[in-house]
Amino acid sequence: MTRVRGLVGADVERLADLPLLTGAARYVADVHRDGEVHARIVRSQVAHARIVGIDTADAEAVPGVLAVITADDLPDVRIPIRLPLADTPRARRVLQPPLARGVVRYVGEPIAVVVATDAYVAEDAAELVDVDLDDLDVVAEVATAADPGMPVLHPDLGDNIVSSYPLHHGDVDAAFARADVVVRERLRMHRHTAVPMETRGAIAEVDPATGRLTLWGGAKVKHAVRAALGEMLSMEPADIRIVEVNVGGGFGVRGEAYPEDYLVAFLALRLRRPVKWIEDRTEHFVATNHAREQEHELEIAATADGRLLAFRDRAWCDQGAYARSQGTLPELLPALHLPGPYRWEAFALETTGVLTNRTPVGTYRGPGMTEAAFVRERLLDVLAGRLGLDPAELRRRNLIRDDDLPFTWSLGAGSAPVPPISYQSGAFCSSFETLLERAGYDELRREAATRSGDTISVGVGVATYVEVGAMGPFEDARIAPAADGSFVVHVGVASLGQGVETVLAQIAGDELGVPMDRLRVDHHDTDAVPMGFGAFASRSTPVAGNAVLLAARDLRTKAAKLLGAEPDDVEFRDGHVHGPGGASCPVQDVGEGRGRFDKPHPTFSFGAALSVVEVERDTGRVRVVRHVVVHDVGRAVNPALVRGQLAGAASQGIGAALLEELSYDERAQPMATTLGDYRLPSAGELPDIEVIVLEHPAPGNPLGAKGAGESGMVGTPAAVANAVADALGATGPQVTTLPLTADRVRALLREAT
Amino acid sequence: MTWIGEDDSAAVDVVVNGRPTAMRVPARRTLADALRDDGLTGTHLGCEHGVCGACTVLLDGRPVRSCLTLAVQAEGADVETVEGMAEGPELHVLQRAFHENGALQCGFCTPGFLMLALGLLRAEPEAPPERVREVLTSNLCRCTGGGPIVQAVLAAQRELAGDVA
Numbered sequence: 001m002t003r004v005r006g007l008v009g010a011d012v013e014r015l016a017d018l019p020l021l022t023g024a025a026r027y028v029a030d031v032h033r034d035g036e037v038h039a040r041i042v043r044s045q046v047a048h049a050r051i052v053g054i055d056t057a058d059a060e061a062v063p064g065v066l067a068v069i070t071a072d073d074l075p076d077v078r079i080p081i082r083l084p085l086a087d088t089p090r091a092r093r094v095l096q097p098p099l100a101r102g103v104v105r106y107v108g109e110p111i112a113v114v115v116a117t118d119a120y121v122a123e124d125a126a127e128l129v130d131v132d133l134d135d136l137d138v139v140a141e142v143a144t145a146a147d148p149g150m151p152v153l154h155p156d157l158g159d160n161i162v163s164s165y166p167l168h169h170g171d172v173d174a175a176f177a178r179a180d181v182v183v184r185e186r187l188r189m190h191r192h193t194a195v196p197m198e199t200r201g202a203i204a205e206v207d208p209a210t211g212r213l214t215l216w217g218g219a220k221v222k223h224a225v226r227a228a229l230g231e232m233l234s235m236e237p238a239d240i241r242i243v244e245v246n247v248g249g250g251f252g253v254r255g256e257a258y259p260e261d262y263l264v265a266f267l268a269l270r271l272r273r274p275v276k277w278i279e280d281r282t283e284h285f286v287a288t289n290h291a292r293e294q295e296h297e298l299e300i301a302a303t304a305d306g307r308l309l310a311f312r313d314r315a316w317c318d319q320g321a322y323a324r325s326q327g328t329l330p331e332l333l334p335a336l337h338l339p340g341p342y343r344w345e346a347f348a349l350e351t352t353g354v355l356t357n358r359t360p361v362g363t364y365r366g367p368g369m370t371e372a373a374f375v376r377e378r379l380l381d382v383l384a385g386r387l388g389l390d391p392a393e394l395r396r397r398n399l400i401r402d403d404d405l406p407f408t409w410s411l412g413a414g415s416a417p418v419p420p421i422s423y424q425s426g427a428f429c430s431s432f433e434t435l436l437e438r439a440g441y442d443e444l445r446r447e448a449a450t451r452s453g454d455t456i457s458v459g460v461g462v463a464t465y466v467e468v469g470a471m472g473p474f475e476d477a478r479i480a481p482a483a484d485g486s487f488v489v490h491v492g493v494a495s496l497g498q499g500v501e502t503v504l505a506q507i508a509g510d511e512l513g514v515p516m517d518r519l520r521v522d523h524h525d526t527d528a529v530p531m532g533f534g535a536f537a538s539r540s541t542p543v544a545g546n547a548v549l550l551a552a553r554d555l556r557t558k559a560a561k562l563l564g565a566e567p568d569d570v571e572f573r574d575g576h577v578h579g580p581g582g583a584s585c586p587v588q589d590v591g592e593g594r595g596r597f598d599k600p601h602p603t604f605s606f607g608a609a610l611s612v613v614e615v616e617r618d619t620g621r622v623r624v625v626r627h628v629v630v631h632d633v634g635r636a637v638n639p640a641l642v643r644g645q646l647a648g649a650a651s652q653g654i655g656a657a658l659l660e661e662l663s664y665d666e667r668a669q670p671m672a673t674t675l676g677d678y679r680l681p682s683a684g685e686l687p688d689i690e691v692i693v694l695e696h697p698a699p700g701n702p703l704g705a706k707g708a709g710e711s712g713m714v715g716t717p718a719a720v721a722n723a724v725a726d727a728l729g730a731t732g733p734q735v736t737t738l739p740l741t742a743d744r745v746r747a748l749l750r751e752a753t
Numbered sequence: 754m755t756w757i758g759e760d761d762s763a764a765v766d767v768v769v770n771g772r773p774t775a776m777r778v779p780a781r782r783t784l785a786d787a788l789r790d791d792g793l794t795g796t797h798l799g800c801e802h803g804v805c806g807a808c809t810v811l812l813d814g815r816p817v818r819s820c821l822t823l824a825v826q827a828e829g830a831d832v833e834t835v836e837g838m839a840e841g842p843e844l845h846v847l848q849r850a851f852h853e854n855g856a857l858q859c860g861f862c863t864p865g866f867l868m869l870a871l872g873l874l875r876a877e878p879e880a881p882p883e884r885v886r887e888v889l890t891s892n893l894c895r896c897t898g899g900g901p902i903v904q905a906v907l908a909a910q911r912e913l914a915g916d917v918a
Contacts, residue, residue: 013852020860021848023795023835028862030794067895120760120781197799197807198861248797248861281800314857497859497896644855646898651898660916675893683899684890 007510008703009060011640015502015516016495028201028217036203037066039264040122040127041277044104045285047140047357047668048151049133051102051111059129064121067271068129071099074266077232079325080255082224085419086327088163090472093354094154095323097532098232098259100350104133105153105321106358107670108286115267115275123714136637138357140668142318143188143295145354153321153355162319162330162353165335168412170346175310179301183383184685187375188737189717191293191318191662194364194652197246199279200288202261205270211239213265218242220255220494221534222526228257228325229265233346242264242526250496251652252363252536253289254324260287285673289326289362290662292333293318294351296375306389308368308398309345313338313375319353328353333368333468336421339409340376340429341466341606342398359666363536365649366713369467370656374738377463378717381725382734391667391722392436392462399464402427416504423466426606426632432464434724435630438692439610444626448612452727457615458625461722462609469538469707470698472599476531477547479508479555479594480533481587484516485575488552492532492543493523499591499641500540500708504548506637507703513550514572535601538707541637545699546597555593562590583666603698605706607631607716609650613723620746622724623685624654629716630692634706639693646712647689653716655681661739728752769793770837771838778824784810784817787824788834795864797807799893806892809865810834815874816891835864838871847871847909854905858896866892870906874913882907 019025024610056068078095082088083342100109112129116122137151144150145160167491176182202217213235215696218225222242247254260277267275279287296315302308315338317331331353338349400423401654408422435441441460448458462703477491489508493500522528533539553567561568563579571578578584612626636642659679663671672678689712697704718739724745725735732752737744756856757763767774769788778787785808788796790823794831799807810819811833838845847870850856856864866889873880873888880888885901894902 007814017852017857017860019836019845020857021851021867022864023793023864026794027797027858029798030789116898120779195895197805197859197893198797199799246861247859248799249859251895269841279803281890373917464757499858499862644858644901647900648858648898651900652895654898674802675800676802680893680895680899682893683886683903686898688900688904689898714875 005510005513007506007516009639011220012480012502012506012516012638013500015505023559027198027246027248029278029627031203031216033203033205036276037115037117037271037275038119038122039275040114040126041110041127041260041283042114042131043105043283043349044100044109044111044136046104046133047107047213048136048138050136051100051104052132052134053126053128053420054112057113058130059125062121062128063124064117065114065125066117067115067267068112071097071101074099076650079259080228080231080329080342081323082221082325082329086329086332088328090157090163091323091327091658094156094162094323096259096324096360096507098262106439107668108359113263113267115271118732139355140356140666141666142293142316142356142716145356146316146352153357153691157440158359160355162323162355163331164349164350164352164536165416165417165418166417167335168348169344169409170310171235172310172312172346172348176301176345179309179464180304181383182299182301182384183379183386184299185736186295186297187378187380188291189371189374190296191290192656193289193291194251194253194659195678196249196251196254199281199284200254200675201278202264203274203276206272207269207275208272211242213239213269214243215261215265216243216245216300218244218255219496220250220536222494223258223532224534225261226526228489229262229539233269234264240341244494246526247496250535251365252367255494256289256362259564260274281675282673285678286359286670289324290320290359291361291364291367292311292371293361298375298379300379306387306394306397308342308344310344312385313349315351316355317351318361319355320358321355321627322360324362326362329363329367332371332418333567335406336418336468337372337466338376339421340372340466341400342679343400358664365586366467366654369714373463373714374718374721378721378735381722392441395432395462395464396400399428399432402429422601423604423696428606431606431630431632431694432608432693433626434694435608435610439628441610444612452552455617457617459613459615459723459727460723461719461726462608463718463722465714466604467707467714468602468604468607470542470599470603471537471539472543473533474596474598475544475547477544477551477595479551480591480592481590483575483588483694485587486520487512489519489521489548490529491521491523491544491548492529493537493540495523496535496732497646499638500535502544503541503637503641506549511549512556512572512749524576529736542701542703542705543597543599544604545637545705547595549702550595550597551593553561554595555590558593559590573687596684603706605632605634607711607715611719611723613720613727615724615727615745620742620749622658622740622745624687624720627654627687628690628692629712630694631708631711632694632696632706633708634698635695635704636693637705640692643691645709649712650689650711650716651686653713654686654720656739657717657720658739659741755883756779763825765824765828768831772831777826780825782824783820784822784824784827785819793834793836797861797864799861806869807862807865809868809892811868811872814872814875816869833868835867838867846912847903850905850909854901854908856897856901862892862894866894866902872873874910
């Protein structure tokens with residue numbers, strides 16, 4: 001008997017498109033509960049101030065207003081850190097209260113909540129809450145935040161340092177002493193963030209009979225949010241249900257436990273009515289996690305013939321005003337990614353998380369790795385210029401060789417405890433060569449030289465990276481057969497638009513030998529799926545996907561045992577399971593298939609980006625005319641969806657490199673609070689992204705999959721920056737910060753002449 | 754002239770997706786909120802200041818930002834939303850083309866892009882590719898970057914042209 005195979009590896013159509021195309025999909029703003037009322041958050045307009053008094057009387061007097069609450073109405077609780085590896089004693093001392101207690105520390109910090117029967121009325125009344133603030137000096141820059149004499153955001157911490165991650169490998173001083181060339185720069189990645197098209201939102205309701213709380217609007221890490229709310233509300237997590245409806249993009253920022261999740265839950269418990277909050281876009285720009293801002297003092301030592309010896313890096317990574325649910329990830333992740341895919345004899349780095357009076361920082365697609373790739377790859381191009389070497393050739397000479405894998409960095413005394421930085425599989429050199437060949441690198445270089453003239457300069461840039469993904473600790477899956485011959489896959493993932501339900505159904509269908517229309521993936525509700533770690537660190541396919549595969553194998557094995565057959569010889573068809581020789585039984589007699597996939601260590605995967613830009617010399621305007629990304633995904637379950645993920649991430653990376661910036665003035669006032677100020681790239685600013693998907697299967701997981709959802713981002717800002725620098729000339733002023741807006745590029749062009 | 758207060762309700766007669774509809778809405782209610790309150794939640798609000806285009810609907814055939822249009826401005830007009838695109842179970846050519854060209858991921862911007870493209874292809878069925886791309890830059894898609902959306906609209910345009918021929 002042959003099994004229907006071939007779903008894994010095929011461009012299967014996305015399962016969830018129909019409601020999205022017809023307007024029938026239900027996002028959190030579309031959820032209505034009987035008797036619902038609307039919350040509006042009163043937020044700080046200043047970056048740092050003592051709260052002298054809050055007068056809520058005028059707001060409370062507005063017809064339709066049901067309640068106005070401040071921190072005095074709440075227990076003294078903080079949003080906890082989700083990941084043990086990012087949880088430190090110091091980070092715990094700077095966690096955020098849901099409403100400011102005594103002091104506001106960033107523009108946008110919640111101070112009070114107004115609840116009214118109508119959202120328009122709630123917004124009007126919120127304007128009437130009078131907050132008396134006594135201004136304090138601000139910390140508005142990452143580079144000086146930890147300096148002596150700066151205002152201290154959280155006095156009992158003593159300074160503005162959250163934590164530091166030093167990592168050492170080899171004898172750095174000896175390597176620098178041997179160097180023919182040393183290059184150093186201060187490089188800065190700017191503040192920007194995900195900006196999904198749907199803002200956040202939540203609606204909370206208490207069942208009057210049972211006291212159970214339901215929160216709609218979950219995403220990403222529903223079970224962790226359930227645990228956080230349980231802790232903060234003093235409720236058993238089992239009495240809390242988090243429901244995910246359609247989600248309009250996540251990219252790392254949506255679905256963590258935020259102040260507003262707690263506030264709507266608290267208010268629903270207090271008012272005994274469903275409470276709804278939908279973030280508006282201006283709130284989103286100050287309330288939802290920011291990302292990326294870091295400054296690095298990086299130096300690289302090399303030989304005259306272009307062999308990399310060692311690097312030293314000292315980095316300051318912005319945490320904003322509080323550590324949120326992601327704890328110390330803003331400084332931990334760049335530390336893990338600075339060495340990248342090169343054969344360093346030695347390195348010494350230290351990344352330090354610092355507090356500033358700005359919106360707290362979390363993870364955005366490719367967190368830490370995108371920043372690390374930018375500073376390292378940018379300085380490598382500076383080095384290539386100094387050596388008179390082609391930038392691709394410099395990388396070619398120094399990438400970890402294909403037969404050196406697996407490869408693990410040994411970390412010396414004084415290094416922080418971090419997960420092993422271990423590259424288990426892949427082919428860095430040949431993958432990079434594939435990119436250069438398919439893009440026609442040598443020809444692109446010749447064309448750039450001939451096309452550059454007085455009005456336009458053409459540049460080519462490359463960047464390589466390794467990316468951590470497939471983080472554990474584990475994922476459970478359960479496959480339940482139904483009487484009609486269909487199967488429901490229960491698994492604790494989150495669908496943020498990436499197509500995960502399609503991919504997981506493919507994996508189950510492939511193993512069970514049943515077609516896609518017989519499969520449904522249930523992941524929406526913490527009541528239906530008892531445990532799950534969610535959608536972050538490009539983990540859904542490699543971790544949950546393997547759990548689904550194991551559950552499907554378990555179901556097949558159980559069915560075979562029941563029929564006295566071999567697992568490979570049973571067939572699921574028409575609500576029955578059939579064995580050789582006509583034996584069969586209803587599929588429901590088999591019970592459920594269960595699988596658990598443990599992932600004690602994350603997987604690192606390799607990728608690279610190549611960008612070709614045109615710089616208008618008169619205006620400084622940069623246009624990306626070609627952009628190619630390559631990534632080793634281990635195994636592409638659905639190549640079309642993988643390509644879509646890589647291209648979408650690269651598009652965001654081009655936006656980051658050229659347009660997007662969350663800038664602040666010297667009083668730490670945000671300058672970008674609308675989509676007019678914060679420029680997202682449109683189809684007019686983006687080329688059609690070219691994607692190369694490589695498959696070097698990961699050992700130790702049956703699917704062989706690695707992460708893919710973030711990869712197109714990681715090398716993109718670096719490649720674009722290198723291309724612009726190339727267009728401006730290797731000996732000219734250096735590109736050391738992003739975004740490369742027309743203003744900045746004009747300034748660089750003026751400097752050059 | 755009579756003045757009405759911001760929360761006084763006003764009667765608005767519109768035709769929504771071919772169905773005559775009598776709305777009573779507060780004078781300051783946006784068209785987007787009025788449609789959504791009427792159950793047509795396919796019209797999405799991404800920024801409420803007219804930049805992202807997720808709320809695009811057709812007003813007398815022209816794409817408009819329904820977040821910047823008051824419901825009372827639609828008095829006597831023909832309003833088309835994404836819910837009116839498919840003919841029963843039969844998807845519109847544009848909807849199919851979006852599905853087939855990877856033009857949606859999270860789907861939040863999709864209704865706005867569909868209405869923008871529908872308005873364009875009706876008004877300018879022979880719009881050249883540069884014009885199609887230019888018009889589609891009025892809306893934002895964070896998941897795909899927008900390139901696949903341009904490809905989808907061009908594919909739908911070819912199909913529609915073929916049907917006419």
